[in-house]
Amino acid sequence: MKNGNGTRRVVVTGLGVVTPIGLNVADFWSSLQAGKSGVSELGGFPLDDLKILIAAQIKDFDPKVQLKNYKRDKIIVHADRYSWFAAAAAEQAVVQSGVEFPLENPYRTACIIGSGAGGLTTFENAYRDLFIHNKRATNPLTLLRIIGSSASAHVGIEYGIKGPTFATCSACSTATHAIGIARDYIQNDLADVAIAGASESVINYGTMKAWQALHVLSPQGCFPFAKKRNGTVLGEGAGILVLEELEHAKRRGATILAELVGYGMASDSQDMVKPTVEGPRYAMQMALDDARIEASEIDYLNAHGTATKDNDINETKAIKEVFKNAASKLAISSTKSMTGHPLGAGGGIEAVACIKAMQESWVPPTVGLDEADPECDLDYVPNVGRAMKVNYTMSNSFAFGGLNAVVIFGPPPA
Amino acid sequence: MDEVATKIIDILKKHMKEPRDDINLSTALTDLKIESLDLAMIVFDIEDTFGIEIPYNANEDVGDFKTVGSVVDKVKGLMAAGPAAAKA
Numbered sequence: 001m002k003n004g005n006g007t008r009r010v011v012v013t014g015l016g017v018v019t020p021i022g023l024n025v026a027d028f029w030s031s032l033q034a035g036k037s038g039v040s041e042l043g044g045f046p047l048d049d050l051k052i053l054i055a056a057q058i059k060d061f062d063p064k065v066q067l068k069n070y071k072r073d074k075i076i077v078h079a080d081r082y083s084w085f086a087a088a089a090a091e092q093a094v095v096q097s098g099v100e101f102p103l104e105n106p107y108r109t110a111c112i113i114g115s116g117a118g119g120l121t122t123f124e125n126a127y128r129d130l131f132i133h134n135k136r137a138t139n140p141l142t143l144l145r146i147i148g149s150s151a152s153a154h155v156g157i158e159y160g161i162k163g164p165t166f167a168t169c170s171a172c173s174t175a176t177h178a179i180g181i182a183r184d185y186i187q188n189d190l191a192d193v194a195i196a197g198a199s200e201s202v203i204n205y206g207t208m209k210a211w212q213a214l215h216v217l218s219p220q221g222c223f224p225f226a227k228k229r230n231g232t233v234l235g236e237g238a239g240i241l242v243l244e245e246l247e248h249a250k251r252r253g254a255t256i257l258a259e260l261v262g263y264g265m266a267s268d269s270q271d272m273v274k275p276t277v278e279g280p281r282y283a284m285q286m287a288l289d290d291a292r293i294e295a296s297e298i299d300y301l302n303a304h305g306t307a308t309k310d311n312d313i314n315e316t317k318a319i320k321e322v323f324k325n326a327a328s329k330l331a332i333s334s335t336k337s338m339t340g341h342p343l344g345a346g347g348g349i350e351a352v353a354c355i356k357a358m359q360e361s362w363v364p365p366t367v368g369l370d371e372a373d374p375e376c377d378l379d380y381v382p383n384v385g386r387a388m389k390v391n392y393t394m395s396n397s398f399a400f401g402g403l404n405a406v407v408i409f410g411p412p413p414a
Numbered sequence: 415m416d417e418v419a420t421k422i423i424d425i426l427k428k429h430m431k432e433p434r435d436d437i438n439l440s441t442a443l444t445d446l447k448i449e450s451l452d453l454a455m456i457v458f459d460i461e462d463t464f465g466i467e468i469p470y471n472a473n474e475d476v477g478d479f480k481t482v483g484s485v486v487d488k489v490k491g492l493m494a495a496g497p498a499a500a501k502a
Contacts, residue, residue, distance in 0.1 A: 140457075141451070144451075
């Protein structure tokens with residue numbers, strides 16, 4: 001069945017997440033419902049002279065347990081942590097989808113799993129070995145752990161995927177670009193099924209120093225849209241979807257969770273850190289036009305909402321320009337108030353939050369929002385989630401460099 | 415078997431998916447079902463254990479490593495030559 005544009009329709013049949021507030025969708029959702037924050041004291045490596053001492057780290061992930069079902073890909077447990085997260089989230093999504101991989105024609109499947117930075121912790125450890133411990137060589141697996149396409153390759157090997165398999169890389173928009181590209185491949189008849197999303201795990205000494213030097217991290221917590229906000233908090237994790245062509249899903253009697261109805265992207269082409277209103281506005285409008293719906297039809301918007309001074313004001317302005325009169329009626333929240341900022345993985349985790357919101361008729365809150373910034377004057381669902389009918393949801397991802405990507409999910413086609 | 419041989423066989427077993435107890439000096443490496451990545455790990459471990467560097471390129475046939483015994487001989491030769499010789 002084709003949509004009004006005469007194109008193939010793309011639906012979501014599987015969800016998977018690994019987050020600081022839950023290692024699977026059920027636990028993640030319970031944490032969102034409880035307004036639980038994943039931000040905690042930084043640990044797991046020598047902190048030395050670090051000044052920022054909090055992060056939203058995943059502290060209970062055991063790859064031997066989480067990846068015990070990986071059969072074809074024999075070295076996954078030796079891979080970088082970012083690949084572990086991707087692999088675990090992908091497995092959840094695949095199991096939920098019920099798709100039996102490999103497909104009869106494995107060239108009709110895609111695996112697009114991005115990462116903002118790949119295996120940075122492996123990099124750091126290897127360089128510590130070489131430069132500090134004067135080791136004569138790196139571990140032989142170092143290179144494979146580092147490369148930013150290793151997560152997509154590992155998952156692709158496990159599920160026998162022989163079609164388009166690679167990583168996207170657009171900083172904090174990485175996952176949303178991956179999901180959008182996968183949608184396009186299915187829509188354009190290059191694939192019938194795709195595993196798409198992103199994974200990130202970069203919380204280490206060097207990365208913390210680099211972020212610290214940019215002066216955008218909060219020493220206290222991640223409080224999007226709040227007057228008290230003073231920066232973002234680094235997080236980590238993965239968010240992965242199984243996307244499928246509608247008829248393909250119907251033929252095998254799959255449970256369809258949502259339709260991916262719109263995708264938009266635009267680059268500010270302006271500045272590495274100072275966002276424009278125009279870029280995010282264009283990306284949101286493009287996604288709405290693609291979905292052929294009006295802005296007023298969006299019930300819930302999962303904001304990029306990083307809790308930096310610039311992003312939250314800028315995003316609020318862009319939302320107002322796109323939604324006009326409907327902006328004040330729109331339920332908006334930033335789940336980063338609970339997950340921290342999972343960087344490249346953000347859009348994947350937030351896509352899952354959007355789809356769950358539709359299924360559960362409940363939108364997650366923005367926690368820590370005791371007093372809003374006067375310049376952030378929309379409805380950010382402060383502190384307590386809200387039971388409401390959610391027909392269409394929009395998920396915003398905006399990145400350093402001004403790289404904007406937006407997806408819209410709608411109800412399963414009747 | 416001497417200490418070098420015992421240590422090398424232990425390293426081989428550590429990296430084998432299905433370690434066997436019947437490995438001896440005449441066992442052919444091809445019988446051990448060692449995959450390319452495992453080989454890289456094995457070479458790395460042997461180098462670390464004996465403080466040597468084994469000149470080897472995964473793109474080339476490795477004539478010196480046909481049997482476990484040939485690996486042991488090669489390692490002993492490199493140890494006698496010292497680390498400088500291995501680099502040359």
